[in-house]
Amino acid sequence: DVKVTQSSRYLVKRTGEKVFLECVQDMDHENMFWYRQDPGLGLRLIYFSYDVKMKEKGDIPEGYSVSREKKERFSLILESASTNQTSMYLCASGVQKVQPQHFGDGTRLSIL
Amino acid sequence: AQSVTQLDSQVPVFEEAPVELRCNYSSSVSVYLFWYVQYPNQGLQLLLKYLSGSTLVESINGFEAEFNKSQTSFHLRKPSVHISDTAEYFCAVSGKTSYDKVIFGPGTSLSVIP
Numbered sequence: 001d002v003k004v005t006q007s008s009r010y011l012v013k014r015t016g017e018k019v020f021l022e023c024v025q026d027m028d029h030e031n032m033f034w035y036r037q038d039p040g041l042g043l044r045l046i047y048f049s050y051d052v053k054m055k056e057k058g059d060i061p062e063g064y065s066v067s068r069e070k071k072e073r074f075s076l077i078l079e080s081a082s083t084n085q086t087s088m089y090l091c092a093s094g095v096q097k098v099q100p101q102h103f104g105d106g107t108r109l110s111i112l
Numbered sequence: 113a114q115s116v117t118q119l120d121s122q123v124p125v126f127e128e129a130p131v132e133l134r135c136n137y138s139s140s141v142s143v144y145l146f147w148y149v150q151y152p153n154q155g156l157q158l159l160l161k162y163l164s165g166s167t168l169v170e171s172i173n174g175f176e177a178e179f180n181k182s183q184t185s186f187h188l189r190k191p192s193v194h195i196s197d198t199a200e201y202f203c204a205v206s207g208k209t210s211y212d213k214v215i216f217g218p219g220t221s222l223s224v225i226p
Contacts, residue, residue, distance in 0.1 A: 043216040106154075
C-alpha cells in the first residue's frame, strides 16, 4: 500500500521558533508538495519539488522554506513561526509534475 | 489562471438519499478536473478525475461527476449515500500543461444523517 508519512499529527510551538515538518513517501515519486489547509480556503500550495534539491514556490511561500536532500523526503521549515501560521499542513507526492496524487494525514500545527 | 467555486460549504443529507455537491470553475484554457475526499482526521484521496473523453466519470464507491463545458461545472452526485460518505469534498482544476498547478476549491462538508 502506498504511503505518505508525516512525522507529527499534532505540534505546538511558540512564536519565533524554527519549526520543521517532515514528510516521507515510499512510492519513488519525483514530485512532492506542501499545502496548508484552512477552513473556507481549501488547500493552498506553499512549495513543491520536482526533483532532489529542486524546489519551486507555490502560491503562499512567504515565511516558509523547504529542503529536499533525498528523493523520498521533503521538509517544510518555518524560519520564525508566527501565530498566523497556525494551520493544518498536508504533504503530498505524485507522478505528474504539479499534480498531487497521494496525501499524508496532515500535521495540525499550533503557534502560541 | 483557474479558479474553483463550491457554492455549498455544508450539505446535510439523510442516509440513502441522493446528494449533489456543486462545483463551478473558471478558466481561459482547457482543463483537467478532480474531486478529492478527506475523511475525518485523514489526508485527501483522489476520488475521480476528468482528463478527456467521456464527460461522465465514476468512482469505485458509487460517486459520479459530469463535466459540462458550457456551464463550466463538474458536479458530484451519488444516488444513495451511506454514513461512511461523511467527509469533506474538494473540487479542483488545473490547466493541461505540465506547468499548471492544481487549484483547490474551498470544500464542501457532507454530513450523512442516520
